[in-house]
Amino acid sequence: MIDELPLRTWLAVAIAVATAIVVFLLSHDGQAGLAALAGAAALVVIIATTPEDDGADDTAPSAPPSDLPPDAVVEAIAEPVLVLRGGRVALANAPARKLLGDHILGEDARVAIRHPGAAEHLSAGAAEPVDLVGIGTLDQRWQMHTAAIGEDARLVQLVDRTGQHAAEKMRVDFVANASHELRTPLASILGYVETLADEAGDDPGIRKRFLGIVFDEARRMERLVEDLMSLSRIEAEKFRELRAAVDIGELAQEVCDTLSTTHGDRGADIRLDLGEAVPQVTGDPVQLSQLLHNLIGNAMKYGRADTPVEVSLLPQAQNVVLRVVDHGDGIPPEHLPRLTERFYRVDPGRSRSVGGTGLGLAIVKHIVERHRGRLDIASAVGVGTRVTVTLPASKPLS
Ligand code: ADP
Numbered sequence: 301m302i303d304e305l306p307l308r309t310w311l312a313v314a315i316a317v318a319t320a321i322v323v324f325l326l327s328h329d330g331q332a333g334l335a336a337l338a339g340a341a342a343l344v345v346i347i348a349t350t351p352e353d354d355g356a357d358d359t360a361p362s363a364p365p366s367d368l369p370p371d372a373v374v375e376a377i378a379e380p381v382l383v384l385r386g387g388r389v390a391l392a393n394a395p396a397r398k399l400l401g402d403h404i405l406g407e408d409a410r411v412a413i414r415h416p417g418a419a420e421h422l423s424a425g426a427a428e429p430v431d432l433v434g435i436g437t438l439d440q441r442w443q444m445h446t447a448a449i450g451e452d453a454r455l456v457q458l459v460d461r462t463g464q465h466a467a468e469k470m471r472v473d474f475v476a477n478a479s480h481e482l483r484t485p486l487a488s489i490l491g492y493v494e495t496l497a498d499e500a501g502d503d504p505g506i507r508k509r510f511l512g513i514v515f516d517e518a519r520r521m522e523r524l525v526e527d528l529m530s531l532s533r534i535e536a537e538k539f540r541e542l543r544a545a546v547d548i549g550e551l552a553q554e555v556c557d558t559l560s561t562t563h564g565d566r567g568a569d570i571r572l573d574l575g576e577a578v579p580q581v582t583g584d585p586v587q588l589s590q591l592l593h594n595l596i597g598n599a600m601k602y603g604r605a606d607t608p609v610e611v612s613l614l615p616q617a618q619n620v621v622l623r624v625v626d627h628g629d630g631i632p633p634e635h636l637p638r639l640t641e642r643f644y645r646v647d648p649g650r651s652r653s654v655g656g657t658g659l660g661l662a663i664v665k666h667i668v669e670r671h672r673g674r675l676d677i678a679s680a681v682g683v684g685t686r687v688t689v690t691l692p693a694s695k696p697l698s
Pocket residue numbers: 594598599602603626628629630631639644645646647651652655656657658659660661662685
């Protein structure tokens with residue numbers, strides 16, 4: 301028992317006894333000594349019964365201060381939150397008031413939320429979350445969570461699921477589009493092979509023509525599969541750190557040389573302007589080469605025959621600026637914001653006839669983002685298109 305008394309208590313007892321002795325010796329008055337001893341003993345009792353604070357758990361987690369008003373906690377939550385008492389809105393934080401209106405305080409929650417799904421859920425007192433569409437704006441999606449927080453009180457939280465739903469829709473659309481893009485050439489190949497297997501295959505002229513079509517369609521499928529694989533590789537490498545210093549000038553020269561030798565007469569239209577001392581960029585050489593291929597390839601495909609495809613690479617401040625300019629039909633302004641979406645084409649027939657997959661600019665966008673760059677597409681109908689990619693130089697220019 302004595303062992304259990306803290307050191308602090310023993311110290312207080314020692315001080316109290318010493319004080320009483322000193323008072324007795326100085327005053328030679330037994331009563332004063334006894335009074336001092338009684339006062340000191342009272343002090344000992346107070347010290348001994350005060351909870352010890354040794355400072356060791358200053359940083360330990362503690363319960364929220366009991367004087368913290370609950371509305372301050374609710375107000376600090378970023379998602380819309382309501383506290384209901386007897387089914388009426390007793391508390392609504394700012395996001396809830398913004399979503400449902402300032403008037404909801406005191407209203408029946410089913411009226412305040414104004415959604416049949418929410419009303420049914422609240423009336424049933426269901427515990428599991430419910431998905432709600434159309435609170436706020438028509439396309440907003442919410443998940444409503446409710447929890448009992450007392451005798452007659454409930455907490456209602458609305459979690460915004462709009463972004464998650466859009467991402468899921470994008471994924472579903474992408475799979476549907478990719479399947480459709482692959483099925484079209486496949487159906488064509490199967491049709492022509494079937495016809496060739498019949499008597500049409502006996503005619504050498506027809507056979508040659510049909511085999512040519514089968515070859516073109518198979519190439520189209522191959523390009524599409526290559527682009528799909530590139531896209532998924534680029535997405536998979538999104539968070540991998542870029543380390544290599546890439547001589548983008550040399551890369552542009554290589555790509556232009558390749559395209560000018562593999563694209564017949566159109567290849568001769570490429571003009572490359574490499575500025576003085578183009579700095580290196582920190583990046584992925586394979587991806588940067590693909591970016592150059594896709595942009596210069598588009599300018600060759602969509603520019604008018606016999607007009608130049610101007611490619612320039614110039615240092616600018618702490619950046620390297622790539623410009624690819626063509627003199628083609630251009631792109632109407634309403635299409636510009638959507639060009640980097642997967643499978644978005646201004647003119648699908650034209651894109652397919654020139655071997656497009658609809659994925660080239662989506663791939664470019666991902667590569668630019670991974671290199672922390674910027675992509676700008678400017679176009680004038682009947683005049684042509686200018687694509688500008690700004691990439692940070694790997695070393696500050698002197
Ligand atoms: P595609 O494989 O169809 O060329 P992209 O993703 O590279 O796909 O481009 C998307 C669409 O943007 C193209 O289908 C085309 O309509 C348009 N486009 C891209 N580049 C140009 C350009 N230089 N001039 C005109 N239209 C272009």
